[in-house]
Amino acid sequence: MIKYSNQTRILTAIDCIIFGFDGSDYKLLLIQRGFAPEKEKWSLMGGFLQPSESLDEAADRVLKKLTGLENVYMEQMHTFSKPDRDPVERTIAVAYVALIDIQKYKKQISNDFHAHWFPMNELPNLIFDHEEMVNMAKSRLRYKAALHPILFELLPAKFTLPHLQAMYESLYETNIDKRNFTRKVLSTNMLVKEKEKDKTSSKKGAFYYSIDKTQYKDQFQTVLNFIPRNEMPNANE
């Protein structure tokens, strides 16, 4: 069959936005770009879509090649398309996002492109429109974390309420009233109080909690409750 005539073929890039949590802070993984323009400047992990791969496959390939990371669950976020976003030639960029436990993937990270975790409030200047991508991803992450238990996936098996509160405060860059937070989190019935206390941060100590796995997926989703729960689609469908 002949091709579509009089149409413009352009480059499609993939950019991977990898947020990490190291137990107390959220960080962003960046590399030093390996080719011109902007060579050696800090960049998201990016590359071009190849003829025989889907965007999901390209994102996995690019992330692995540039950082060593494998089996990271990324979601497609948004396709960026300002005609002048890449000064070399027209390129649209499909951004992918993940939030991972930094400790868990520590051994995989390679140094080939100087992959480095930056604290969210100390990001360097980024190339092209990568700052815009990161800002959108941060907003989406905050939105999702308020509706789904994605932060709970980053908790150790036992944790304290001050630890959990700090996770939320850090992501939303805000202070949350301690009594309100405690009351509301416990009212979800997702947490199980353990017998031991963590005494590392105060003399009085703070009880450890663990997650009731049978409860938490059901309970966390606070969707408008006149929609029957079994009719509610998932955010990622």
Add this chain to the structure above:
Amino acid sequence: MIKYSNQTRILTAIDCIIFGFDGSDYKLLLIQRGFAPEKEKWSLMGGFLQPSESLDEAADRVLKKLTGLENVYMEQMHTFSKPDRDPVERTIAVAYVALIDIQKYKKQISNDFHAHWFPMNELPNLIFDHEEMVNMAKSRLRYKAALHPILFELLPAKFTLPHLQAMYESLYETNIDKRNFTRKVLSTNMLVKEKEKDKTSSKKGAFYYSIDKTQYKDQFQTVLNFIPRNEMPNANE
């Protein structure tokens, strides 16, 4: 500056998924495709990204050209990229979605490409992966409608609770218990009971309600309430 070498340039398409509500049913707007392959088959409104436009601009242009519709608020949803999704040549497709009031846009619709509203449960066969796109859009619409007052934008100034319930039941293809629905909707404090009744559907009649505009944007969003409301980003950021 020279171009990126050894990279593949491909076509980028835009496909517009326009859901409409006609007062009682949800429908999908389709056209008969104007060129080969699959000429005259039912299709989403699609076209190719041009050299000097963004994807948002392309979506507006394509929708206007094929249906006459203007000033429709569309959101970018997802970019589809299976290597064989278009049999002519490799093309990735960026899908845009909107939900509109069919009556409001009735006069704009042109007949150049036989634009036609199909009831959601009577869709014809669609070309390429357009059915997959529509299914994802339907899931996202249900998800958003459970969290944000988007359906309320489609209500007339005065409406009855059976009318509102039917809107939700139709979107989720489910039956909702009437007493539960009434109790939960009224508990949001967003509705104002009017003095008149609608007596067209029953002898007893059903009271009309209107929306308390100062309340509804604030009240509707049922996000995890330990995040302070003013710190919550919007879904579309």
